[in-house]
Amino acid sequence: MSDHAIKNPHIEAHAVAHEEHPGPGVYLLVAAILTVLTAAEITVFYVPGLQPVLVPILLVLAAVKFAFVAGFYMHLYYDSKVFTIFFGFPLLLALLIVLGLLLLFAHLQGVLSFTIP
Amino acid sequence: MAAQPKTLEYEYPNYLQDPRGIWSWLTTIDHKRIAILYGVSALFFMMVGGLEAMLIRAQLMVPNNHLIGAAIYNELFTMHGTTMIFLVVMPLELGFFANFMIPLHIGARDVAFPRLNALSYWVFIAGAIFLHLGLVRSLAGMPDAGWFGYANLTERMYSPGINIDTWVLGLLILGVSTLLSGLNFFVTIVNMRAPGMTFMRMPMFMWAMLVTTILILLAFPALTVGLVFLFADRFLDTHFYRVSAGATPILWQHLFWIFGHPEVYIMALPAFGIISEVITPFSRKPLFGYPMMAYSLVLIAFLSYGVWGHHMFATGMGPIADSTFAITTMLIAIPTGIKIFSWIATVWGGRLRFTTAMLFTLGFIVEFTAGGLSGVMHASPPVDLQQTDSYIVVAHFHYVLFGGMMMGILAGFYYWWPKITGRMLNETIGKWQFWITLWAFNGTFFPMHFLGVLGMPRRIYTYAPNMGWDFWNYFESINAFILGFAFLLFFINLVWSTLHGEHSSADPWDGRTLEWSIPSPPPAFNFVTIPMVTARDAFWVRKYGSVGAHGVAPAISGGAAAAPVGAPAEVHEHIHMPAPSIYPLIFGLGLFMAALGCMIWIRLILIGGALILMSILGMVFEYPxxxxxxxxxxxxxxxxxxxxxxxxWAFLGSECVFFASLISTYMVYKDRNLGGFDAMILNIPLTSFSTFILLTSSLLMVLALAAVQRDDRKWGAIWLFGTAFFGMIFLGGQAYEFTDFVLQGLKIQTNLFGQTFYTLVGFHGIHVLIGVCWLLVLAFTTAAGKIGKDRSLAVEIGGLYWHFVDIVWVVIFTLIYLMRTVKHA
Structure with a gap:
């Protein structure tokens, strides 16, 4: 915008460093891992013996997939940590909202009962 | 007034002088002019909302009054609340003060996204007009279900007219405007501060606005989701809030107040910031406890997300939930108290100057504290149960909103008007206004505490005589009219002073922050040279030349030595400001027409959509x-x-809350389904295939980015086309799935499962569709050789959106599809 930019060499070096994204090799490796994880999810879904632990396994697998896409494809692992904060805080808040509503409605439906001793 | 500093007289016109003409205002993207547009609009709506308030008080003045009748009374209190919150307080604080002051405070030439700023304004106007469509009486009158729009009063069954439609669509449009403003200001404050302006050197108003924008980004999506459900109930015959279908209107209250309580702080924090700025020059001291003031803002914001339930104590959430929300609500009093004590400590021992701005600031501290104390009282569930829906609540929130926010806004007007217009507001009229306001405000709202204790409920249009309410209602109404007179003085002062008021110097108050270092009114480009900040209270330090402990300028009384900002006039020739644009206005018009089409003529949706698309493409390609x-x-x-x-990234953060609200609804309604179709209908093999397709598309997207970054345009275009193609396959799978379900008999109206499933997965699908369109634009542009290494950012940003759509699907696939058999989700 301005022709009178106050140059900051530290910032420029910093900015260039953020441009260093991984190459196709890493992307292909991540794709392979995501494929395996998705296959594992589907497998877990169809194996009757795993039904009792279906929820924790699926949640962990989904979280790992989420982290791989966000970390490598969206470059959070490589980019400025500012982006991680920008995304991480709302994500945490979103999780708390989901958890809060689930607990409140579970109580409303009598699924979860709270008593004060 | 302090001795006038020597100011630099720029040789260039100020932002009001050049360019001239109505067209220049319609196409402006200058943050200062947009602020003026917001200010004028909000002041107009302040008159509308004020007249509504006075009509309400005229109706309640005496018992058994039938001056306006019950129906119009309902419309008046609904529109008074909606107008004052969405069309007056927020536009004045965000659109007017923040818009004008953020770049000036941080030493920038404009906001981060000037066109987006203009777009926010025109969308705001579209929403504001839309809310008032009911003034055309043939459209069934104004909204009449309260500013909170509680379900199921707002359902078509109980509110069959289109007045609630205008409320739903109007708020959705206003939400878009606010979100865009929030995003714009957030990026501006985070990333456009002048060199040396660290977070701990920012003016407190900037801290307040930074936290406010975070609140906006993370609170409004919940309201959007609640309104979308209400829209679906009214237009698509779904049952998101209908008990007979297994749903519950309590869901609306949760979604509304998840937004609604942060909204209180979206209105309060800017006022906190304004008075923090006003109080220092008129106390001749730096702000006391700056770090704690800043941390308190952050803590208030964080806690504000955990207190929404205190609006719902009467719904029977249970003792644990009630206790939790009571504790978090009471905790908020701690950071708020820190701020109040810090303001008092700032004033304490200062050389006070009782200008009108300072008087309103002191008024703010007293009245807001009174409102806050009654707020702590409501935080106790057993006490709240006695007070809910009584006039004591009306007293409380008016002490907070008027005694707090409006006093802060008025302080801001008297403080910054000289900078904005180059003219001083008349201090004599201002002081009359203040004292009349102080008297009449307390006369209007303090007796409401008594009426509440005496049992007078809210929202009743009249009452029987001899209930013990007659005198105080009469007293309040008389004072309300006096309050109206005080605002009449204010408007007279604004108009008269702008035309005939004393000319202002650059620094009439001996200010401490950077806006006072440039002429009044400022030139279009704000600063000739971007200032270098060496301490907190940057301009004060430059004037007096010293930095005290912790970088805080010492308190020195007396006039300014000199205004140091200056540069050769020829510098102006090299400052390039973004060109004006008509597309933001066209976008607002398109959105208005599309919303109108939902209500009266469906073809208007297509016309509006075409205008929106045209304006988006116009803005993208006119930007060099x-x-x-x-x-x-x-x-x-x-x-x-x-x-x-x-x-x-800030937008994606906001989207997290949007999808969290949708996912929560699906999960809490999963077990409330009254039979018929449920999650067992979901086709796992098909969706597994779709999931692989979407994940693969993400791979192609990063390959496209890698290719473009190494300037390989051919492969960049190929991978982008591939990504779009895979996205289309995913959409095809979703279309097949939806069609199959509909053919089996599962429509969106069928049951709770149908409506929550179609809404959640459908919204994801809409995101994919937008992504595919975006990818195709990128792909064709890359194929045409327009996007290479130098423009790889375009692909990277498109890619971020696409990957976000992907990770949302990762969550949906797990929670909705693979956990279809899980009960009590």
Missing amino acids: TFGQFNPEALAESTLGLDNRKLGM
Whole structure:
């Protein structure tokens, strides 16, 4: 915008460093891992013996997939940590909202009962 | 008034002088002019909302009054609340003060996204007009279900007219405007601060606005989701809030107040910031406890997300939930108390100047504290149960909103008007206004505490005589009219002073922050040279030349030595400001027409949609540096990061809350389904295939980015086309799935499962569709050779959006599809 930019060499070096994204090799490796994880999810879904632990396994697998896409494809692992904060805080808040509503409605439906001793 | 500092008289016209003509205002993207547009609009709506308030008080003045009748009374209190919150307080604080002051406070030439800023304004106007469509009486009158719009009063069954439709659509449009403003200001404050302006050197108003924008980004999506459900109930015959269908209107209350309580702080924090700025020059002291003031803002914001339930104690959430919300609500009093004590400590021992701005600031502290104390009282569930829906609540929130926010806004007007217009507001009229306001405000709202204790409920249009309410209602109404007179003085002062008022110097108050270092009114480009900040209270330090402990300027009384900002006039020739644009206005018009089409003529939706599309493409391609790597701008930025990328991440953060609200609804309604179709209908093999397709598309997207970054345009285009193609396959799978379900008999109206499933997965599908369109634009542009290494950012930002759509699907696939058999989700 301005022709009178106050140059900051530290910032420029910093900015260039953020441009260093991984190459196709890493992307292909991540794709392979995501494929395996998705296959594992589907497998877990169809194996009757795993039904009792279906929820924790699926949640962990989904979280790992989420982290791989966000970390490598969206470059959070490589980019400025500012982006991680920008995304991480709302994500945490979103999780708390989901958890809060689930607990409140579970109580409303009598699924979860709270008593004060 | 302090001795006038020597000011630099620029040789260039100020932002009001050049360019001239109505067209220049319609197409302006200058943050200062947009602020003026917001200010004028909000002041107009202040008159509308004020008249509504006085009609309400006229109706309640005596018992058994039938001056306006019950129906119009309902419309008046609904529109008074909606108008004052969405069309007066927020536009004045965000659109007017923040818009004008953020770049000036941080030493920038404009906001991060000037066109988006203009677009926010025109969308705001579209929403504001839409809310008032009911003034055309043939459209069934104004909204009449309260500003909170509680379900199921707002359902078509109980509110069959289109007045609630205008409320739903109007608020959705206003939400878009607010979100865009929030995103814009957030990026501006984070990444466009002048060199040396660290977070701990920012003016407190900037801290307040930074936290406010975070609240906006993370609170409004919940309201959007609640309104979308209400829209679906009214237009698509779904049952999101209908008990007979297994749903519950309590869901609306949760979604509304998840937004609604942070909204209180969206209105309060800017006022906190304004008075923090006003109080220092008129106390001749630096702000007391700056770090704690800043941390308190952050703590208030964080806690504000955990207190929404205190609006719902009467719904029977249970003792644990009640206790939790009571504790978090009471905790908020701690950071708020820190702020109040810090303001008092700032005043304490200062050389006070009782200007009108200072009087309103002191008024703020007293009245807001009174409102806050009654708020702590409501935080106790057993006490609240006695007070809910009584006039004591009306007293409380008016002490907070008027005694707090409006006093802060008025202080801001008297403080910054000289900078904005170049003219001083008349102090004599101002002081009359203040004392009349102080008397009449307390006369109007303090007796409401008594009426509440005496059992007078809210929202009743009249009452029987001899209930013990007659005198205080009469007293309140008389004072309300006096309050109206005080505002009449204010408007007279604004108009008269702007035309005939005393000319203002650059620094009439001996100010401490950077806006006082430039002429009044400022030139279009704000600063000739971007200032270098060496301490908190940057301008004060430059004037008096010293930095005290912890970088705080010492308190020195007396006049300013000199205004140091200056530069040769020829510098102006090299400052390039973004060109004006008509597309933001066209976008607002398109959105208005599309919303109108939902209500009266469906073809208008297509026309409106076409205008929106045209304006988006226009804005993208008229911008000469679309997606271009700009090392100079990057070097100027505070964090060394690109504004556009920061903006996209902030947007994605906001989207997290949007999808969280949708997912929560699906999960809490999963077990409330009254039979018929349920999650067992979901086709796992098909969706597994779709999931692989979407994940693969993400791979192609990063390959496209890698290709473009190495300037391989051919493969960049190929991978982008491939990504779009895979996205289309995913959409095809979703279309097949939806069609199959509909053919089996599962429609969106069928049951709770149908409506929550179609809404959640459908919204994801809409995101994919937008992504595919975006990818195709990128692909064709790359194929045409327009996007290479220098514009790889365009692909990177598009890619961020696409990957976000992907990770949302990762969550949906797990929670909705693979956990279809899980009960009590």
